[in-house]
Amino acid sequence: MNIVVCVKQTPDTAATVSVEDGVVSWGDSPLVLNPWDEYAVEEALRIREAHSGQVTALSLGPEAAMEALKLALAMGCEQAILINDPALEDADPLVVSKVLAAAINKIGEVDLVLFGRGSVDNDTGITGPQVARRLNWPVLSLVADITSLDPEGRTIAVERMLDEGRQLVRGPLPAVVSVVKGINEPRYPSFMGIRKASRSEIPIWSTADIGLDEVPTPAMTWPEIFAPTKVETECEMIEGETPEEVAARLADRLIEEKVI
Amino acid sequence: MANKIFVYIDHFGGQVLPASWEAVGVARSLADQLSSGVTAVVLGHEVEGIANQSIEYGADQVLLGDDPELKDYRPELFAGTLSHLAAEAQVLILPTTSRTRELAGMVAVDLETGMAPDVISFEIDGDAVLATRPIYAGKLLTKVVCREKRPQIITLQTRAFPKPEPESDRSGEVVRVEVVIGEIVTEVTGYKPSEAGVSLADAAIIVSGGRGVSNNPKLTPPNEITDEKEQEIWRSQQGFALVRDLAETLGAAMGASRAAVDAGYIPYAHQVGQTGKVVSPDLYVACGISGAIQHLAGMRTSKMIVAINRDSEAPIFKLARFGVAGDLFDIVPALTQALKERLGK
Numbered sequence A: 001m002n003i004v005v006c007v008k009q010t011p012d013t014a015a016t017v018s019v020e021d022g023v024v025s026w027g028d029s030p031l032v033l034n035p036w037d038e039y040a041v042e043e044a045l046r047i048r049e050a051h052s053g054q055v056t057a058l059s060l061g062p063e064a065a066m067e068a069l070k071l072a073l074a075m076g077c078e079q080a081i082l083i084n085d086p087a088l089e090d091a092d093p094l095v096v097s098k099v100l101a102a103a104i105n106k107i108g109e110v111d112l113v114l115f116g117r118g119s120v121d122n123d124t125g126i127t128g129p130q131v132a133r134r135l136n137w138p139v140l141s142l143v144a145d146i147t148s149l150d151p152e153g154r155t156i157a158v159e160r161m162l163d164e165g166r167q168l169v170r171g172p173l174p175a176v177v178s179v180v181k182g183i184n185e186p187r188y189p190s191f192m193g194i195r196k197a198s199r200s201e202i203p204i205w206s207t208a209d210i211g212l213d214e215v216p217t218p219a220m221t222w223p224e225i226f227a228p229t230k231v232e233t234e235c236e237m238i239e240g241e242t243p244e245e246v247a248a249r250l251a252d253r254l255i256e257e258k259v260i
Numbered sequence B: 001m002a003n004k005i006f007v008y009i010d011h012f013g014g015q016v017l018p019a020s021w022e023a024v025g026v027a028r029s030l031a032d033q034l035s036s037g038v039t040a041v042v043l044g045h046e047v048e049g050i051a052n053q054s055i056e057y058g059a060d061q062v063l064l065g066d067d068p069e070l071k072d073y074r075p076e077l078f079a080g081t082l083s084h085l086a087a088e089a090q091v092l093i094l095p096t097t098s099r100t101r102e103l104a105g106m107v108a109v110d111l112e113t114g115m116a117p118d119v120i121s122f123e124i125d126g127d128a129v130l131a132t133r134p135i136y137a138g139k140l141l142t143k144v145v146c147r148e149k150r151p152q153i154i155t156l157q158t159r160a161f162p163k164p165e166p167e168s169d170r171s172g173e174v175v176r177v178e179v180v181i182g183e184i185v186t187e188v189t190g191y192k193p194s195e196a197g198v199s200l201a202d203a204a205i206i207v208s209g210g211r212g213v214s215n216n217p218k219l220t221p222p223n224e225i226t227d228e229k230e231q232e233i234w235r236s237q238q239g240f241a242l243v244r245d246l247a248e249t250l251g252a253a254m255g256a257s258r259a260a261v262d263a264g265y266i267p268y269a270h271q272v273g274q275t276g277k278v279v280s281p282d283l284y285v286a287c288g289i290s291g292a293i294q295h296l297a298g299m300r301t302s303k304m305i306v307a308i309n310r311d312s313e314a315p316i317f318k319l320a321r322f323g324v325a326g327d328l329f330d331i332v333p334a335l336t337q338a339l340k341e342r343l344g345k
């Protein structure tokens, strides 16, 4: 199995994020591998362990995103590639999907591409499906379980987590899969893995390297980024001598507020 | 007047998701402002009733793709057909559901246009829709716009817009359309019901439990349970039973924190937060949940938050309208009882 796992570097989910002059800042909070992508990397590694082959971690991002790729390497990916091009600074999802699809084509002979469900920064959740569309491969999104995978028969069967329950789907390879939490428990990188990753050279591809002569123009722009207005809620603490008294007061207040 | 404001109606098992009607309401007001009309797109099998309902909710015209091949949602098939139908639209509006997010993204690729998911509000700027959506788990908001390409595609966050009232005397036209079958590559082999029972996103009231639901030292597990982890799970089941009683009394859906999910108290389908569901109910009751930033990311836009927590310093109280600093094992059953009396149950 030749597997590509697309990953992104994001600020830590605990970061305090602010905006100044239209620029987003997360102070000195660390940058991490997008938490959803950890599941994708883990799943890629498990598939490789079961069926042999290799796993390539692919990221489009600034040079700092090398760190996220190094974590993927430390977890056990065979190779990593960073796509970095100043021309991609304003990339919107349409551009990102075009670039990633071109890179996957350039890697060549790929059987399976894995994504996390979304990223914790922009959180559009459409990168995987859009890349699939560009490649003209089937997309199996929100996958909570890969129930069977047959590299020779070229088929994959999954359980997708919809709001209404699980949808069981079978499709051909190559395919694009996006995964949700619960599909696995991501491993921690081993000491050996970290050592190996720190020594590895991660190639940087430009848009020209992946055969895009012209950088596509984004369709979307974001004229404004701002902090939401803080709603000051004064918490009314409900007290009483006994739980029953507290409960009665709270129930009365909820009914007065017409929320129930 | 061309009906250039398109709205996609998402449904499952013959039922339209309420978020779809919210989307029709938005399409209606947008069409009125832009002097256009509303075209609803209904794709599926044996869904004519849904087409008629769409008119009652505000569509002027319905494009109905009814085909046995569309019995199950499959992204390639639905995207192919929707792209074909919506190519001439000015705006394409969808609810945000586990089907439509990707659907909108794929149509955007087909039509080489922009797409903004999870939109919570918008304004009209010329003939463009300037949409506001949360980023960084709602810590920031961004305005996004697609100036040149058409259609502009947006998906609306569930419960961010009001659901219109249906009017049975509204009239409109249902047009049957050809479905673009293309090469069908995937096959739906079955379904398993949701572990969460109901959809959290649509729920008007959610009662959630956190790690605190297993924390009642007064409860003694049966003798045959000797393993410490199993004792904890047993305790959590007692706690969640109380949470469930409260939820049922309120007609609410049941949510959970990640700590409760990861500890094995309750399936992941219930998880609220950054790596779970993002919800926005009228009332959110947090029982034994501390209020970590990643949990708040999933429920901070709830209209009213009630927190029940032993620790009066817990961060959840900062967001709560009402708080009880107390033991959930005392407060939750008492609250269920008090509500039952008042609601006549």
Ligand SMILES: Cc1cc2nc3c(=O)[nH]c(=O)nc-3n(C[C@H](O)[C@H](O)[C@H](O)COP(=O)(O)OP(=O)(O)OC[C@H]3O[C@@H](n4cnc5c(N)ncnc54)[C@H](O)[C@@H]3O)c2cc1C
Pocket: A013, A035, B209, B210, B211, B212, B213, B215, B216, B256, B257, B258, B259, B260, B271, B272, B273, B274, B275, B276, B277, B287, B288, B289, B290, B291, B292, B293, B294, B295, B298, B308, B309, B310, B311, B314, B326, B327, B328, B329
């Ligand atoms: C990448 C990432 C993603 C995450 N995503 C999510 C997410 O999607 N959703 C999520 O919820 N978390 C998420 N988290 C985890 C989050 O950081 C917290 O660990 C988690 O929310 C804590 O859950 P909790 O409040 O139930 O547990 P705790 O923080 O342990 O809080 C338990 C609370 O229960 C109270 N309590 C204990 N016993 C009782 C009792 N008998 N009666 C009343 N109160 C009691 C305590 O005072 C305490 O406040 C994420 C973390 C990371 C790093």
